[in-house]
Amino acid sequence: KVVVVNFWASWCQPCVYEHPVLVRLAETYDPEDVALVGVLFQDDPERGKRFFEELGGDWPLVVDPGSETAIRYGVYGVPETFFIGANGVVALRHDLPVTWDLVARKVDSLLVARGPRDADVELLETATDAASGPE
């Protein structure tokens, strides 16, 4: 599936700014297709939780002890969002608050690149077989 990794913190004002876009992302796409993950950057998990209680949004959130994940990704400030295709390659690293325009275009193009889900292909084949009728 397509993965969107968003680094954020409760003390980061631009993260508040981009939050509604992420909420819309989570609501628009099926988690089976697009996995959104929030990585907390140099912050108290309690404050992170409160951030989400206040602003809403419900997607997996992870803490990052020692900022190891952030460093692995080459992150040194927030917000930063990584768009990763189904092949595991990072397609885009965005160092600013994300806009809906950017998110939609990027995620859509990554979904097109991925192609249909295996389950959907099976469904399509079954439907085609059924349509062509018994041989």
Added chain:
Amino acid sequence: MRGRPGRHPRLRALVALGGLIGVGSPLAAQAIEDPFTGEPPATQELGPEREAEIDALTAEIGATLRCPVCRQQSVAESPDRVARAMQGVIRRMLIEGKSPEEIEAYFVESYGPWILLQPKAEGASLWVYLGPALAFALGGGLFVARIRRGAGARDEADPAAPVDPDIASEDRAWLDSAIRDA
């Protein structure tokens, strides 16, 4: 420690550290700790010798990496939390047995070649070293050429050299008349 003459690894490590970063460096005041909780990272018991070794090596490697936030400072010097987190990562990798080259490569892969304070002389970064050398050579060459031409012009104006009689005749006439009148 006292009972083993000539073997003071902690002192040696400290001297190496001091020599490396100079006296009065702020590094001495910074412990490596989790940037948020302020606790030292949980590592297995290393023993004081290995501990000092690791600390010295962490500082050494940290001094070659650029703090991605305060970009003019090294990771070893920078008070920024990201730099301290990077020190923690360096330390963890050293304990795992990674070499300094592997650690440097890890950071270059994560952040890019700019994370090294001293750019590697390869690829586009080669120009960081070649550029000034070439510019100096070119400028130096131009300078020398100019000097030579200047010296040549002075030779032409040398009074001991033979004078062009057509140009000199008017002057000579004037000079002669001036001497006669004097």
